[in-house]
Amino acid sequence: MRANCSSSSACPANSSEEELPVGPEAYGNLELVFSVASAVMVGLLMFSLGCSVEIRKLWLHIRRPWGIAVGLLCQFGLMPLLAYLLVLGFSLKPVQAIAILIMGCCPGGTVSNIFTFWVDGDMDLSISMTACSTVAALGMMPLCLYLYTLSWSLEQNLTVPYRNIGITLLCLTVPVAFGVYVNYKWPKQSKIILKVGAFVGGVLLLVVAVAGVVLAKGSWNSDMILLTISFIFPLIGHVMGFLLALLTHQSWQRCRTISLETGAQNIQMCITMLQLSFPAEQLVQMLSFPLAYGLFQLLDGFLIVAAYKMYKRRLKNKHGRRSPGCAEACHEKKSTSPPETSAFLEVNEEATLTPEPSGPMDLHQALGPTGHMACAK
Structure with a gap:
């Protein structure tokens, strides 16, 4: 496979070739910060989030992998296509075009797991998708890169970081396996670990974001x-992933999960692949994109979480103004809806916001004198 767009007109855009004023020393420091922070963050997050995984639900996703299949379609079908269209649409410099395409072909990142937890997504599906996309990247990354660079005139070989993929998979599966075991043996303690891990993971995300802004402040003077592409690329991925999940009749919970998994890419894998494939003078122009993409995907994730929390609070206040009898009647109406409609209903909000009768006495109190549900206006 060839991988350098020199100055040939066959490459998707040959705008100006002037060098970008970015200092290489910033990337050395940034790489160290990202490597250490990523190792700590991945290990801690995957262990704590593994405490939310139930073996029965995880096995159900493996036996009937419809959600995983939709996620893989988004990851290796939608994201590389979006990257290619952005490259053509914005007429980028050749080295920048390669960096964007590599980012689009990378597997999902573990940062999506913590955002999925914050939006009450399907954690079993999220972790399954991250693991499966990392395994699939062994074959899908070189295939996608080969297909989308067929028409380009390239000189250097792209080196797929197979060792990095293996390390990522190991860092993902081992902590999750320990977390699943802890949840199985000590379910009460696992809930505490999950809350602490989610909080610490959020702090680490903020630290990585702030460190990236400070250490790479020179890159913000770039094109x-x-x-702009680094900002809209993950955002478009989130939106398109949600729409594709919706079109395939996934639940709202799974739609949120697939959306976050689609837009969140493995930044460290993209940086490693660029370092293995290109000389230092080209890396100066290339590495600014994965850095900016990583920062903006964190920003987009926090905005999605904030929007979901506001929606959830508004929904909770709306349900709180209803009487218990009316809420129970609405729950009965939803439970009798056909499968096609109930597939779109959010399970988590119903379970947490709609009170259910705890026994025969509660059900008797919810019934009126005539034996029918009484809804207070």
């Missing part, structure tokens, strides 16, 4: 078109 504004590149920064």
Whole structure:
């Protein structure tokens, strides 16, 4: 496979070739910060989030992997296509075009797991998708890169970081396996570990974001078109992933999960692949994109979480103004809806926001004198 777009017109865009004023020393420091922070964050997050995984639900996803299949379609079908269209649409410099395409072909990142937890997503599906996309990247990354660079005139070989993929998979599966075991043996303690891990993981995300902004402040003087793409690329991925999950009749909970998994890419894997494939003078122009993408995907994730929390609070206040009898009647109506409609209903909000009768006495109290549900206006 070839992988350098020199100055040939066959490459998707040959705009100006002037060098970008980015200092390489910033990337050395940034790489160290990202490597250490990523190792700590991945290990802690995967162990704590593994405490939310139930073996029965995880096995159900493996036996009937419809949600995983939709996620893989988004990851290796939608994201590489979006990257290619952005490259063509914005007429980028050749080295920048390669960096964006590599980012689009990378598997999902573990940062999506913590965002999925914060939006009450399907954690079993999220972790399954992250693991499966990492395994699939062994074959899908070189295949996608080969297909989308067939028409380009390239000189250097792209080196797929198979060792990095293996390490990522190991760092993902081992902590999750320990977390699943802890949840199975000590369910009460696992809930505490989950809350602490989610909080610490959020702090680490903020630390990585702030460190990236400070250490790579020189890169913000780079091409504004590149920064614009790094902002809209993950956002478009989130939206398109949600729509595709919705079109395949996934539940709202799974739609949120697939959306976050689609837009969140493995930044460290993209940086490693660029370092293995290109000389230092080209890396100066290339590494600004994965850095900016990583920061903006964190920003997009926090915005999605904030929007969901506001929606959940509004929904909770709306349900709180209803009487218990009316809420129970609405629950009965939803439970008798056909499968096609109930597939779109959110299970988590119903379970947490709609009170259910705890016994025969509660059910008797919810019934009126005539034996029918009484809804207070």
